[in-house]
Amino acid sequence: MRRTPARRPTIKDIARRAGVSESAVSFALNGRPGVSEVTRARIRRVAEQLGWQPSTAARALSGEGAATVGLVLARPARTLGVESFFLQLVSGVQEVLAGRGLGLLFQVVEDLDAECAVYRRWWAERRVDGLLVVDPRADDPRPALLDRLGLPAVVVGAPDGRGVPHGAISTLWADDTGAMASIVGHLYGLGHRRITHIAGLPELAHTRRRMACLRAEAARRGLPDVRSVTTDYSDAQGAEATRRELAGGRPPTAIVYDNDVMAVAGLAVAAERGVPVPAALSIVAWDDSVLCRSTHPALTALVRDTAAFGRRAAQQLLVLLDGGPAVSVQDAVPRLSPRASTGPACRGAP
């Protein structure tokens, strides 16, 4: 037996109690001209008193937009729930959205096709006013799709900054190149010449940028034994790749991991094989988190303020929603935080 729920007040209730028409209420509450200041105040008071909030459905229906922003995460369930990146990003995003009363519609799907399908559905259902697109890829179909649908979006993470962004698609990207350069510089300074980069998914745009930069740096400094291998970001593949590297004839003296999870897994592999860190192997994690600080030794990591990144992305989206221009902005260069997992390259190494 369910009790009858409390009734939600509508604009009509306010109108009745304030002794005015519904339109007057609408004008008053939306700051439109057409009502005297005294009635406006009275109406505001009544609305407050009744705990009135505009029905998003009704608003949306009368052309005001859904007051909602969408975010889809396309990741196989297996690699989920590991990285610290997303919740932090989302938390930053929220901060900004909440200030404008915007909701965040969130969905996790298996792959890119499913993600595009979600976009189409949301568009047809008029569920969202704009989108945050994460994990951009080389040859990404999403920006074009969203542009065609007329949905404003901010591509966050790493698309090619080149080219004028089309339509209402903004772009916010991290300076992976500068970051990679600083990592290589750090390791080079410690005497490392054989460096392996255990990267993430090869189809992601930022993976490619990091790999390209590593190659360029290696060429510039004349290091033949520098390479990248790609993984799916999971601890399993991170560990596996580490094992392969350490088992080789001329193992690297330093490994750079594309996320914190793999770095921790790599550290465990080193421990298991009796390879001392950092004496025989230096480890760098791309993206800092509790993990990196909780291991022994603590991991040298690339620190960036992910929540701030999320805030900035949300702000760009607000600009678009307000009809502002699409832009392409580069985020601050992440900072390398040296900890105990990096040290001078082993002298004995050939």
Add this chain to the structure above:
Amino acid sequence: MRRTPARRPTIKDIARRAGVSESAVSFALNGRPGVSEVTRARIRRVAEQLGWQPSTAARALSGEGAATVGLVLARPARTLGVESFFLQLVSGVQEVLAGRGLGLLFQVVEDLDAECAVYRRWWAERRVDGLLVVDPRADDPRPALLDRLGLPAVVVGAPDGRGVPHGAISTLWADDTGAMASIVGHLYGLGHRRITHIAGLPELAHTRRRMACLRAEAARRGLPDVRSVTTDYSDAQGAEATRRELAGGRPPTAIVYDNDVMAVAGLAVAAERGVPVPAALSIVAWDDSVLCRSTHPALTALVRDTAAFGRRAAQQLLVLLDGGPAVSVQDAVPRLSPRASTGPACRGAP
């Protein structure tokens, strides 16, 4: 210069192209009687062809509900993005919701008051049809609030299973008691007599349950040196508590951590102090994750299928949304997965 976006098809477009009235279309597409099977098929075909999807706003406005479920996470930003628990839970929840075309409105806030405020706003805005409530507490104000608002909800994680759930508030809880008993049993069997439980936030209901069970088990087995200490789940407090415990006169021979992050931090503290694990100290983590498998030694952990937990929670919510009865269900007992971090108690210990 923005191009005019593609127009969304409406029911009217379908009606025109199919040569019937709008109501006929509505009947046809919603499986209502009132149209012949041949027209129904024709209308379906046209709708498909046009890529039509019902506008959620319009649906909501005509009394069908918002087709959206809400989930609020009240956590200080500091402790965010660490645990694997949430994304996995959400991923399970999504799977079920997506099958019904329901969206998930997600919000991160600072504290419980803010969470309640969000509920009130969502209710007044008619944004959600139901809610998933996480992190239940002792003396939790949320179920009563939601009941008053007439919003169906599933409290997920651990409220008191006692008492008839009121209104449309279901409850899904993990068997913390059985789990704690199995952990203590495991450790006791290995010869451990001095056990410390480094727990999470004291105000959470499941923290209390775990602590109570630990006390009961200790009393039952006559173990005087067993106790719980509470933390905020952060690696910092986990490490700090560990340090305090190990520095005491009669340090524990086993520590049980209430989450994976603290367990990893505790392991690092042991390493830093030269305490061998598991030779001198056994470690158990409550909740398994990549972390536990990535350390060296790997951590013995309490494994539960969080995604499945999420799926079940979502299913309970669907039952409520369909007008079904509120229930209180206990989830499967988590399984303890022994790994390298637990071993026989040190003989030399007094």
Add this chain to the structure above:
DNA sequence: GTCAACGACTAATGCGCTTTAGTGTGTTAC
């Protein structure tokens, strides 16, 4: 003293959909 202009407000319409109340046609019953 009349007319225009303005300010404060109300009436009416539409957004896209569901739903209730019809309308018209064909079938059956007696």
Add this chain to the structure above:
DNA sequence: GTAACACACTAAAGCGCATTAGTCGTTGAC
């Protein structure tokens, strides 16, 4: 042959809000 009825469908109202087009009374200009 007509009343009763089922069936396929249409017309219209309503959900809560924004918005456009009025209405009415007051003021100012000449």
